[in-house]
Amino acid sequence: MSVFTRITRPQLDQFFSAYTLGEVVSFEGITDGIDNTNYFVTTTQGSFVLTLFESLTADELPHFLKLLAHLGENNLPCPRPQSDRQANSLRQLNGKPAAVFNRLSGTATAIPSILHCQEIGLQLASLHRCTEDYVFPIKNGNDLSWCKTVLSKVGAHLSASDRELIDDELAFQSENTPVNLPRGVIHADLFRDNVLFVDGQLSGLLDFYSACTDTLLLDVAITANDWCCDNGTVNAEKFTALLSAYESLRPLEPLEKQHWPILLRAAALRFWLSRLEHQCYPRPGEITQQKDPLVFRRILLQHRQQTYLSSNVNIFNLRSTA
Ligand SMILES: Nc1ncnc2c1ncn2[C@@H]1O[C@H](COP(=O)(O)OP(=O)(O)OP(=O)(O)O)[C@@H](O)[C@H]1O
Numbered sequence: 125m126s127v128f129t130r131i132t133r134p135q136l137d138q139f140f141s142a143y144t145l146g147e148v149v150s151f152e153g154i155t156d157g158i159d160n161t162n163y164f165v166t167t168t169q170g171s172f173v174l175t176l177f178e179s180l181t182a183d184e185l186p187h188f189l190k191l192l193a194h195l196g197e198n199n200l201p202c203p204r205p206q207s208d209r210q211a212n213s214l215r216q217l218n219g220k221p222a223a224v225f226n227r228l229s230g231t232a233t234a235i236p237s238i239l240h241c242q243e244i245g246l247q248l249a250s251l252h253r254c255t256e257d258y259v260f261p262i263k264n265g266n267d268l269s270w271c272k273t274v275l276s277k278v279g280a281h282l283s284a285s286d287r288e289l290i291d292d293e294l295a296f297q298s299e300n301t302p303v304n305l306p307r308g309v310i311h312a313d314l315f316r317d318n319v320l321f322v323d324g325q326l327s328g329l330l331d332f333y334s335a336c337t338d339t340l341l342l343d344v345a346i347t348a349n350d351w352c353c354d355n356g357t358v359n360a361e362k363f364t365a366l367l368s369a370y371e372s373l374r375p376l377e378p379l380e381k382q383h384w385p386i387l388l389r390a391a392a393l394r395f396w397l398s399r400l401e402h403q404c405y406p407r408p409g410e411i412t413q414q415k416d417p418l419v420f421r422r423i424l425l426q427h428r429q430q431t432y433l434s435s436n437v438n439i440f441n442l443r444s445t446a
């Protein structure tokens with residue numbers, strides 16, 4: 125996140141007086157992330173994170189808070205929404221919907237090892253399994269039609285060859301839209317900066333605000349593209365490690381294996397476009413971060429050309445064949 129909405133100490137004191145979480149001792153804006161405004165808040169009773177939601181509405185947010193509560197009940201290490209004295213977990217601060225969560229320990233890993241990739245593969249499969257029967261009425265806002273809209277917004281800023289590449293990929297994805305693949309709750313943004321580790325053990329899964337109901341394999345592809353590429357270069361060994369760990373809890377169906385290369389491309393395209401959009405239309409904020417769109421251009425090109433297939437391990441080398 126970045127700090128888009130500044131809050132003052134008196135506002136915070138008043139806000140926390142609605143809870144039974146102690147008195148505010150200190151607070152600071154968090155610079156990571158690009159969607160919401162987050163502050164670390166230390167009170168006389170513990171450490172918390174205050175989130176001011178910058179785009180999700182008060183109608184949508186209860187679904188996300190309920191999902192986080194469900195995941196916590198199933199022992200996933202997710203932030204738990206804290207309730208105020210009236211049992212509300214969603215309030216308003218500075219004109220924005222706001223909520224308080226327990227602060228999870230750990231730090232994100234910038235350069236994941238094979239072990240980190242295995243850990244995240246296992247956790248993602250746990251997430252998919254523990255939401256098998258969970259009804260989550262949020263659609264994927266970053267689907268193919270969104271990709272087309274973003275291209276129409278950023279197209280004028282792109283080189284002719286990049287526009288052509290994106291057009292071509294969009295045509296490919298439209299012709300190969302997955303049907304009949306297992307669907308469920310997906311995190312949809314399980315990047316390295318949304319996962320905390322303590323001494324190599326996964327201690328936190330963060331930022332469920334892109335979560336939606338969609339193809340489970342898309343979630344695996346989104347996660348693998350970030351965790352298993354070293355600065356945009358596919359690391360075939362890491363892909364295999366993540367997938368094998370995932371499959372130890374949720375084996376992929378034959379149809380999913382067939383679609384894996386397609387969804388890797390879809391996931392790379394989606395984040396190339398969102399990063400381009402942020403680059404072309406940055407939001408005003410006090411502390412803002414921009415992420416490099418070219419990383420996902422590189423990943424997409426490798427998936428299209430499958431250049432990594434010449435390595436000893438390839439990312440289609442799944443444990444069982446389709
Ligand atoms: N419950 C928590 N415990 C510990 N740290 C947290 C917690 N919630 C948020 N953070 C910290 O704040 C950062 C930003 O949070 P988050 O990823 O939810 O924000 P965002 O703006 O939605 O980010 P993104 O750009 O990934 O969409 C995290 O990377 C993490 O460092």
Ligand SMILES: N[C@@H](CCO)C(=O)O
Nearest residue numbers: 158313315395399415
């Ligand atoms: N995880 C995204 C940003 C938040 O959606 C990215 O790295 O582009």
